[in-house]
Amino acid sequence: xxxxxxxxxxxxxxxxxxxxxxxxxxxxxxxxxxxxxxxxxxxxxxxxxxxxxxxxxxxxxxxxxxxxxxxxxxxxxxxxxxxxxxxxxxxxxxxxxxxxxxxxxxxxxxxxxxxxxxxxxxxxxxxxxxxxxxxxxxxxxxxxxxxxxxxxxxxxxxxxxxxxxxxxxxxxxxxxxxxxxxxxxxxxxxxxxxxxxxxxxxxxxxxxxxxxxxxxxxxx
Numbered sequence: 001x002x003x004x005x006x007x008x009x010x011x012x013x014x015x016x017x018x019x020x021x022x023x024x025x026x027x028x029x030x031x032x033x034x035x036x037x038x039x040x041x042x043x044x045x046x047x048x049x050x051x052x053x054x055x056x057x058x059x060x061x062x063x064x065x066x067x068x069x070x071x072x073x074x075x076x077x078x079x080x081x082x083x084x085x086x087x088x089x090x091x092x093x094x095x096x097x098x099x100x101x102x103x104x105x106x107x108x109x110x111x112x113x114x115x116x117x118x119x120x121x122x123x124x125x126x127x128x129x130x131x132x133x134x135x136x137x138x139x140x141x142x143x144x145x146x147x148x149x150x151x152x153x154x155x156x157x158x159x160x161x162x163x164x165x166x167x168x169x170x171x172x173x174x175x176x177x178x179x180x181x182x183x184x185x186x187x188x189x190x191x192x193x194x195x196x197x198x199x200x201x202x203x204x205x206x207x208x209x210x211x212x213x214x215x216x217x218x219x220x
Contacts, residue, residue, distance in 0.1 A: 006036050030064050030065065062098060
């Protein structure tokens, strides 16, 4: 069995043709081709070649399948006597690579025979059968019949005249003679009028008359 030890992002991975590698996220779009040149070891059956430090002229041709995130890791820091509690969650980003070819100066694209067969089988499964077509036609006819019945019901409802609610208004009885309310309280004289001034002067004169003359003391 032929396999290779490849380095990517400071980590080592075992790569086999037709297998997948999950490396740290690469700044490449999905579907692009990536060439890994840092090969540390090559094992081809019983022969093993170790690089010093790398194996020359042995690139690994891969294609980017997808970018995804790993499982969540909780990081919790605390100090028991200082009321310090810090919780942080982290999810590492990864890139899944498909190893297509080991070695060779250029990538030689191989015809995916197995994949084509699988696609044909899926297309045959997804092809509509005669029974399914008949069922669809029956469903369409049933839906059309329901739509026609609903139209008839709505037309009959629209033809019926709407019942108008009649409300009779009774006139209120009003008295023909409306007696004006007589004011019980007499109007008070307003300050500053002539009558009020005359009353105040009369009070002053009466008070002045009632005053007695001072008694004369005897000369004895």
